[in-house]
Amino acid sequence: MSASEFGQQFVNALGLGSIYALVAIGLAMVFGILRLINFAHGEVLMLGAFAAYYFAAAGLPFLVVVLLAVLTTVAIGLLMERVAYRGIRGAPDVALLLTSLAVSIALQNGALLAFDAQPKPFPTPAAIQEQLTVGGIQISVTNLVTVGVALLLMALLTLFVTRTRLGTAMRATAENAMAAQLMGINLSTVIVAAFAIGSALAAVAGILWGARVGRIEPLMGFIPVLKAFVATVIGGFGSIPGAVVGAYLLGFGEIYLVALLPGELSGYRDAFVFAALIVILLFRPQGILGSSEPEKI
Amino acid sequence: MNGRKDAGQTQGPLRDGGPGSPAPPLLAVEEIRVYYGAIQAVRGVSLDVRERELVALLGSNGAGKTTTLRTISGLFRPRSGKITYDGADLTKLAPHRIVAAGISQSPEGRQIFGSLTVRENLLLGATPRKDRKGLGGDLERVFDLFPVLKERLAQAGGTLSGGEQQMLAMGRALMARPRLLLLDEPSLGLAPLMVRRIFEVVSRLKAEGVTILLVEQNARKALEVADRAYVLETGTVVLSGTGLELAANPEVERAYLGA
Ligand SMILES: Nc1ncnc2c1ncn2[C@@H]1O[C@H](COP(=O)(O)OP(=O)(O)OP(=O)(O)O)[C@@H](O)[C@H]1O
Numbered sequence A: 001m002s003a004s005e006f007g008q009q010f011v012n013a014l015g016l017g018s019i020y021a022l023v024a025i026g027l028a029m030v031f032g033i034l035r036l037i038n039f040a041h042g043e044v045l046m047l048g049a050f051a052a053y054y055f056a057a058a059g060l061p062f063l064v065v066v067l068l069a070v071l072t073t074v075a076i077g078l079l080m081e082r083v084a085y086r087g088i089r090g091a092p093d094v095a096l097l098l099t100s101l102a103v104s105i106a107l108q109n110g111a112l113l114a115f116d117a118q119p120k121p122f123p124t125p126a127a128i129q130e131q132l133t134v135g136g137i138q139i140s141v142t143n144l145v146t147v148g149v150a151l152l153l154m155a156l157l158t159l160f161v162t163r164t165r166l167g168t169a170m171r172a173t174a175e176n177a178m179a180a181q182l183m184g185i186n187l188s189t190v191i192v193a194a195f196a197i198g199s200a201l202a203a204v205a206g207i208l209w210g211a212r213v214g215r216i217e218p219l220m221g222f223i224p225v226l227k228a229f230v231a232t233v234i235g236g237f238g239s240i241p242g243a244v245v246g247a248y249l250l251g252f253g254e255i256y257l258v259a260l261l262p263g264e265l266s267g268y269r270d271a272f273v274f275a276a277l278i279v280i281l282l283f284r285p286q287g288i289l290g291s292s293e294p295e296k297i
Numbered sequence B: 001m002n003g004r005k006d007a008g009q010t011q012g013p014l015r016d017g018g019p020g021s022p023a024p025p026l027l028a029v030e031e032i033r034v035y036y037g038a039i040q041a042v043r044g045v046s047l048d049v050r051e052r053e054l055v056a057l058l059g060s061n062g063a064g065k066t067t068t069l070r071t072i073s074g075l076f077r078p079r080s081g082k083i084t085y086d087g088a089d090l091t092k093l094a095p096h097r098i099v100a101a102g103i104s105q106s107p108e109g110r111q112i113f114g115s116l117t118v119r120e121n122l123l124l125g126a127t128p129r130k131d132r133k134g135l136g137g138d139l140e141r142v143f144d145l146f147p148v149l150k151e152r153l154a155q156a157g158g159t160l161s162g163g164e165q166q167m168l169a170m171g172r173a174l175m176a177r178p179r180l181l182l183l184d185e186p187s188l189g190l191a192p193l194m195v196r197r198i199f200e201v202v203s204r205l206k207a208e209g210v211t212i213l214l215v216e217q218n219a220r221k222a223l224e225v226a227d228r229a230y231v232l233e234t235g236t237v238v239l240s241g242t243g244l245e246l247a248a249n250p251e252v253e254r255a256y257l258g259a
């Protein structure tokens, strides 16, 4: 790999890792508070991308499109919490997992009916599609925007969880939900906040994914959510910083693996990712960054 | 099994004892039954706590003390029975509403938020409070009771010693400005000096007018400070009376005071 190719892939990997991170944060947040692995989070991402598609088709300016798509997606995420998850709070982990798979499949099929299986070209603004050349390295503006947006949102999120009362209540609940309730924290408020934040980040991730890939389709949420799941496992499930680190590790691993593998093997990149997951889980079931504290009861 | 149940504890208008106490109790737990799945952990417990009283709840391991306190806090729902507080039915309220109503708890095992600072832990205790301006004064009151917490404010809760964590758990519960304070084994696992400090604070809180329901395995100490006490065995109240009465009771002496 030449130096310029390496540099190009570096930015590419940062971009991919950033999207995984935005998705993984939502997964980790909801898991931390509810012990729920929300596979339907991928469909939230997909719906965010489609919302943007339709708002853009209405001829609105792109920033307005993003804002409306985020708001729509948050509403969908909250509806999902209310309808599918509130009634089974505290149920066994397996029941939670199966419910989230069911919600995921239902949303996929609903989207196939509503939007058609045919991929749609994503209306990325032309300014973001350009390529810059810096010191002989070609850099896509999409990747730069992706990284910038992700870092900005993560910085805001950090401020929120460390500086606000609701954010502190969320951290407390993730650490010990029973004690949090004894403090007078309303569990529902915290859960709703986690779904709202996670859905907003997923909507942004869906839009960035659309810009990256160039098209969107109803099953597009599956791969990002699986990758985000792997990232959270690497990071120790439920830890938000862990999930972010895991996401970037995964982004880099994936991009360089593809760059280094002979062409005929690069189609198996996802197989390599999941093989890596199995190896990690075999040797460090608590994740690479997770502490080995026993399972919460 | 309930043959020894104090006659004064049966239902009816005489429940609150004889003359001189016409006021209804602040907390009345009536015949609650609580299950973990198919296992019945609390089998029809009734108890009262009157305003400004310090009531101890004693009993050996697994008697159902913690389950009773958690049910009062709304973490578990009784399958039958009723809990009233200040005349209102609490039985179906969510835990955060029960805290807002004036009942806070320092739970068994302290349950400090280890990754949060001492300050954050304390302020979380004030979650239901509307009067945010009063918080500074309340922090000072907690530091007055537990001066060491002031030095630890910026430290993560998980780095405190066991005794300091217990103080934090109690301080945090006080930040809600409770009318009724539930303490679950505040002296468990602490060195004798620390146990004494904790009991001093309990007495001081009582003197300041806080109503307290205290769960303890240290029956001797608990009976010294308590106005009244209940003894729980396998999920039922088997004895009750004033602290002095129970301390003099040969059965209590044998089973809990280790004579
Ligand atoms: N989560 C649970 N699941 C099933 N059974 C439980 C659970 N928690 C407690 N129990 C059982 O319920 C009964 C009462 O337990 P509880 O913790 O209320 O007792 P306790 O009086 O507080 O005991 P200790 O002095 O050990 O704290 C015990 O038999 C216990 O084994």
Ligand SMILES: [Mg+2]
Pocket (backbone or CB within 6 Å): B065, B066, B067, B108
């Ligand atoms: Mg107990």
